[in-house]
Amino acid sequence: MSYQSVDQIQKALTESVFHYAKDSKKAAGRALGTIVEIITFYALKSWGLERNIAIEKPLPEFGNDDITHNVEYSLHPSTHLTKVAFEANQLPITAVKMAKNQSLIRHQISKNTIKSHALLSKNLILRNSCTIYDGFEIFVNAYLDSYTKDGGQYSIVSLRRRPFAIFECKRVGVEEGMRKGPQTIEKAKQGAYVARTVSSLQKIRLIDGSMGGLIQKQNGAFRHGDYYELMAEIIASNDKELLSRFILTVGVVSNHGNWFTSENHNKELKVLAQSYDWLLFLTDAGIAQFIEELLLNPTNELLMVKEAFQISYTGEKGVNQFTKVKILLSADIALQSYFNTNKKNIEAWFNVIAPAGKRLVVLSEELNTLKSKKWW
Known part of the structure; x- marks a missing residue:
């Protein structure tokens, strides 16, 4: 690579x-965080x-809906509802317009739950994962399938509220002349807290230092054992x-x-590694x-x-078209091509820190196993 570290890239x-x-x-x-x-x-x-x-x-904590946490990305069981074609002169494709689709009428959408944003603006700014409306057990999203100068197509899907x-993403910068960022450990603890409180599968530190798992069934009985063995069993299971x-x-x-390297863990990285089911290290390279290659x-x-x-x-304010939420459509197409090709x-680019010895x-x-379950 042209740069020997992220510090040099930032400079x-x-x-x-x-x-x-x-x-x-x-x-x-x-920008590096983005x-x-x-x-x-x-x-x-x-x-x-x-x-x-x-x-x-x-995302609510397990067993405690009073406390919720926003997470960058959540993956939800998805049911396809319909595909919709549109012409270029129909832009912008707003949530209000999409909510009028016949396939959504049976959901009896109330107007105050319909969002105000657009899947695709007149300036061809794409909104990733565009929510049309929020319900109680589900919410409905639109995703752009294709677009040409004449028009395009989008898909509407229903998503189960609780993700699988x-x-x-966690990244902290360092002030010039300082060894560590002042919020490094606080951000690590914040991420660790969320990771350990949202799932029904609980982590327990055992007396020998290993990680045990505990999950309760509806009849009050407990399943327990080695955490990663129990996790693999749940993922492979069809037990609702x-x-x-x-x-x-x-x-x-x-x-x-702050995080050092994937081989040389500091305190913050160890906190995260013992909290997330998977911890991935995005390398400097x-x-x-x-x-x-892209910027x-x-x-x-x-x-x-x-x-x-x-x-x-x-x-200037209000011109950002390079975020996880909104991105210029032509940039999105180029990024998808780049990631699929490479x-x-x-x-x-990703080193697996936890679980130890596992590959990406x-x-x-x-x-994909969780995605394919019969969640409904």
């Missing part, structure tokens, strides 16, 4: 993109999970009592002088390759990604 972005900002280093650091989220999102899309993804949905998996409130928790961390020196096919990034960071290489392909298989 390059500070000089080439964020020179206008009052605190250009901090602005570049925030890049980690985008890499995670498009990796999930390349695994065929887009129609299950919700973004920043509140969550993904959270075990599956109904189980959530696979995945953390994605990136280095910036992976972030550097993404920035080099700094892209090919002509990927040029729109760079343009969307640059437009988003000019110092899937194996991109998977190598196992996580992909577990997610």
